[in-house]
Amino acid sequence: MTQEELQSYILQKYPGFKLEPLAHDLTFLVPAEQYIPFCTFLKEDPSMAFQNVMSLTATDYLDYMQVVVHINSYSQKHRIAIKVTLDRENPKISTITHLWPGANWHERETYDLYGVLFDKHPDLRRILLADDWEGYPMRKGYTHWNLTPMPDDVTEVMKDYPTVPNPLG
Amino acid sequence: MEKLPIYTQKIPGGGVLLTATDKLMNWSRKSSIWYMLFGLACCAIEMMATGASDYDLDRMGLIFRGSPRQSDLMIIAGTVTLKMAPRIQTLYEQMPEPRYVVAMGNCACNGGPYRYDSYSTLMGVDKAIPVDVYITGCPPRPEALMNGIIELQKRIDRMSLKDKMAIRV
Numbered sequence: 001m002t003q004e005e006l007q008s009y010i011l012q013k014y015p016g017f018k019l020e021p022l023a024h025d026l027t028f029l030v031p032a033e034q035y036i037p038f039c040t041f042l043k044e045d046p047s048m049a050f051q052n053v054m055s056l057t058a059t060d061y062l063d064y065m066q067v068v069v070h071i072n073s074y075s076q077k078h079r080i081a082i083k084v085t086l087d088r089e090n091p092k093i094s095t096i097t098h099l100w101p102g103a104n105w106h107e108r109e110t111y112d113l114y115g116v117l118f119d120k121h122p123d124l125r126r127i128l129l130a131d132d133w134e135g136y137p138m139r140k141g142y143t144h145w146n147l148t149p150m151p152d153d154v155t156e157v158m159k160d161y162p163t164v165p166n167p168l169g
Numbered sequence: 170m171e172k173l174p175i176y177t178q179k180i181p182g183g184g185v186l187l188t189a190t191d192k193l194m195n196w197s198r199k200s201s202i203w204y205m206l207f208g209l210a211c212c213a214i215e216m217m218a219t220g221a222s223d224y225d226l227d228r229m230g231l232i233f234r235g236s237p238r239q240s241d242l243m244i245i246a247g248t249v250t251l252k253m254a255p256r257i258q259t260l261y262e263q264m265p266e267p268r269y270v271v272a273m274g275n276c277a278c279n280g281g282p283y284r285y286d287s288y289s290t291l292m293g294v295d296k297a298i299p300v301d302v303y304i305t306g307c308p309p310r311p312e313a314l315m316n317g318i319i320e321l322q323k324r325i326d327r328m329s330l331k332d333k334m335a336i337r338v
Binding site for chain 1: 251252284285286287288289290291292
């Protein structure tokens with residue numbers, strides 16, 4: 001299905017959905033309560049037949065959080081993106097692991113780095129960082145005892161190091 | 170008698186320490202440094218290339234072992250994360266003495282490209298375990314790694330059974 005056909009087909013079913021302008025893939029801005037019904041439709045409708053979650057991540061916009069899901073269909077050879085806006089202080093969304101099991105670790109990683117809670121996820125633990133890690137590093141304004149910010153003037157740092165003559169002259 | 174290291178007491182009729190003993194021990198140690206099969210990041214690719222037939226660490230007496238119990242040398246080939254550091258300490262403690270550590274690459278030396286703006290990198294593996302030889306490079310070429318190992322062999326050559334370095338209690 002081409003992008004135009006895909007767009008008109010989905011808007012027929014869900015006329016209220018907004019489109020993200022200037023996006024490479026066809027991108028729908030989906031309200032959080034419509035997320036699961038929409039994903040179920042995308043998986044089970046025979047002419048949609050999305051089989052595979054390519055990526056699932058989040059973006060921190062300071063005012064709000066946005067979960068971004070790219071899904072793909074091998075049989076129909078098309079793909080779309082879904083964006084769901086969430087509250088930044090309490091980001092909560094339903095899991096799509098029961099639809100696409102491949103989303104499991106993506107959701108764990110999004111929880112690990114952004115702190116987005118996925119309701120009814122079978123095993124929502126940290127996946128990359130240590131289990132006792134505090135905070136969510138990919139959020140804006142994250143601080144950690146191990147984190148040294150890059151100095152504005154790098155030449156100040158270079159003063160601490162001896163200058164080595166260039167062996168090639 | 171108590172001040173002499175335990176090695177001398179094992180020599181039949183012990184208590185007498187000849188320089189030749191030192192030489193013999195050092196020669197046997199430096200000629201068969203068995204290193205642990207242990208790679209953390211992209212430096213491990215260079216370490217594998219050094220161990221393979223093009224550069225061939227085997228001709229210097231180095232062969233890799235799959236277990237810390239049989240290893241003399243741990244080459245820290247790559248970025249050490251805060252999550253990995255306790256595991257490295259455990260592996261180091263499992264190695265029999267005398268044991269040596271080579272920090273390969275900028276990441277293992279002082280954090281390298283992750284020195285600034287990184288929350289998860291340990292800034293130098295010497296914060297976790299003692300290091301004998303540092304090799305710079307990102308990643309170091311196989312020649313650099315071999316040079317580092319030759320430096321380690323020279324270092325082993327200078328050791329004496331009287332030193333704590335040789336026994337590392």
